[in-house]
Amino acid sequence: MSVGLLAVVDDILTAALKASAKTAGVVIDDAAVTPQYVQGITPARELPVVWKIALGSLVNKFIIIIPIALLLTAFAPWVLPFLLIIGGGFLCFEGAEKVLEWFGVHHAKEDDGPRDENKLVFGAIRTDLILSTEIMLIALASLDADFGIWMTLGALLVIGLAMTTLVYGAVALLVKIDDIGLRFMKSPSRRVRRAGVRVVASMPTVFRVISIIGTVAMLWVGGHLVIENLSETFWHGPHDVVHAVTHAIEVAGPVIVWIVETALSAVFGLALGLVIVGIITGITRLVSRPKSDAAAH
Numbered sequence: 349m350s351v352g353l354l355a356v357v358d359d360i361l362t363a364a365l366k367a368s369a370k371t372a373g374v375v376i377d378d379a380a381v382t383p384q385y386v387q388g389i390t391p392a393r394e395l396p397v398v399w400k401i402a403l404g405s406l407v408n409k410f411i412i413i414i415p416i417a418l419l420l421t422a423f424a425p426w427v428l429p430f431l432l433i434i435g436g437g438f439l440c441f442e443g444a445e446k447v448l449e450w451f452g453v454h455h456a457k458e459d460d461g462p463r464d465e466n467k468l469v470f471g472a473i474r475t476d477l478i479l480s481t482e483i484m485l486i487a488l489a490s491l492d493a494d495f496g497i498w499m500t501l502g503a504l505l506v507i508g509l510a511m512t513t514l515v516y517g518a519v520a521l522l523v524k525i526d527d528i529g530l531r532f533m534k535s536p537s538r539r540v541r542r543a544g545v546r547v548v549a550s551m552p553t554v555f556r557v558i559s560i561i562g563t564v565a566m567l568w569v570g571g572h573l574v575i576e577n578l579s580e581t582f583w584h585g586p587h588d589v590v591h592a593v594t595h596a597i598e599v600a601g602p603v604i605v606w607i608v609e610t611a612l613s614a615v616f617g618l619a620l621g622l623v624i625v626g627i628i629t630g631i632t633r634l635v636s637r638p639k640s641d642a643a644a645h
Contacts (some may be wrong), residue, residue: 360502379518383558385472387525390463394523397469402516404473405480409508413484418501421488428485429577434479436573436617437624442475443566444621446559475566482573483511498524522558526551568610571617586616 382401386394420427487507490502498561525547532544590612595607 360499361505367624380474381516382476382515382519383555383562385468385475386519389468391527393465396518396524397465398516398520400469401472401476401519402512404469405476405512406508408477408480409484409512410505413481414501414504414508414562417488417504418483418486418497429580432481432485432577433581434578435481436570437620439475439478439506439566439570440574440617440621441570441571441624441628442621444618444625446563446566447618447621448625469521469522479569480511482569484508522554525554548577564614567614567617567621569613569617569622571613571615572610574620575613575616590616 389397409531409559417428440549445616484504484507487504488500491503495503529544529547529551532540532620533548535544575590578584590609593612594609597608599603
């Protein structure tokens with residue numbers, strides 16, 4: 349019996365490892381997006397906030413995504429593309445808002461005080477829900493269709509735990525690198541102290557780069573989700589354009605094809621996000637105008 353159990357565990361781990369390899373791109377995106385949510389809070393709260401977001405990510409995967417994905421796959425698989433379109437659109441919206449902020453266009457009131465930790469955690473978990481959904485659905489699609497419900501569930505649980513540990517372990521390391529640099533600065537070794545100074549001095553630039561990568565990742569993943577799932581539902585146009593362009597440059601090699609496909613998805617995501625921002629801004633102004641007119645009278 350123990351041999352049979354070990355064989356089952358081995359099958360689950362092997363399947364989980366193979367499926368996880370196909371989610372690598374989204375996992376990198378998740379790790380790039382998350383650190384920006386921790387910026388602006390006190391150093392003492394950085395790791396507790398990362399821990400809260402990680403717990404929220406596990407809830408997303410284990411309580412929401414995996415059960416719903418298994419149920420929908422079994423009884424209503426046609427719903428999944430529409431849910432992914434909505435999720436992708438939300439990522440495009442968030443990414444476009446951040447791009448507009450780079451150019452000084454802000455859609456929310458500026459707050460120079462400390463960031464609200466609960467709102468910060470909620471926003472990060474909300475974004476994680478969409479990225480984790482793609483991770484788990486890619487993993488689910490990569491598993492053998494004849495794997496069985498319990499084996500599939502086991503593999504998804506392993507993948508969810510491993511991906512969460514990987515992503516938020518990396519995030520925790522990133523947000524505490526400056527503390528490591530400060531410790532180096534107290535070293536009796538002059539060379540180590542210099543290294544610590546360089547580490548601390550470089551962190552603002554590192555976080556700016558991470559913020560840019562995270563925004564581009566939102567637009568890329570969001571645009572890719574919308575393009576792929578639109579083609580599975582009712583509009584093949586964007587997918588056909590991307591396919592035609594990548595097909596034309598296949599001779600350049602898979603790396604160039606991937607870069608171009610990613611860039612096209614990000615551009616589409618930005619365009620869609622700007623449209624959504626415009627629509628939401630217009631609706632907000634229409635709703636607030638009657639209140640302003642009433643106050644004036």
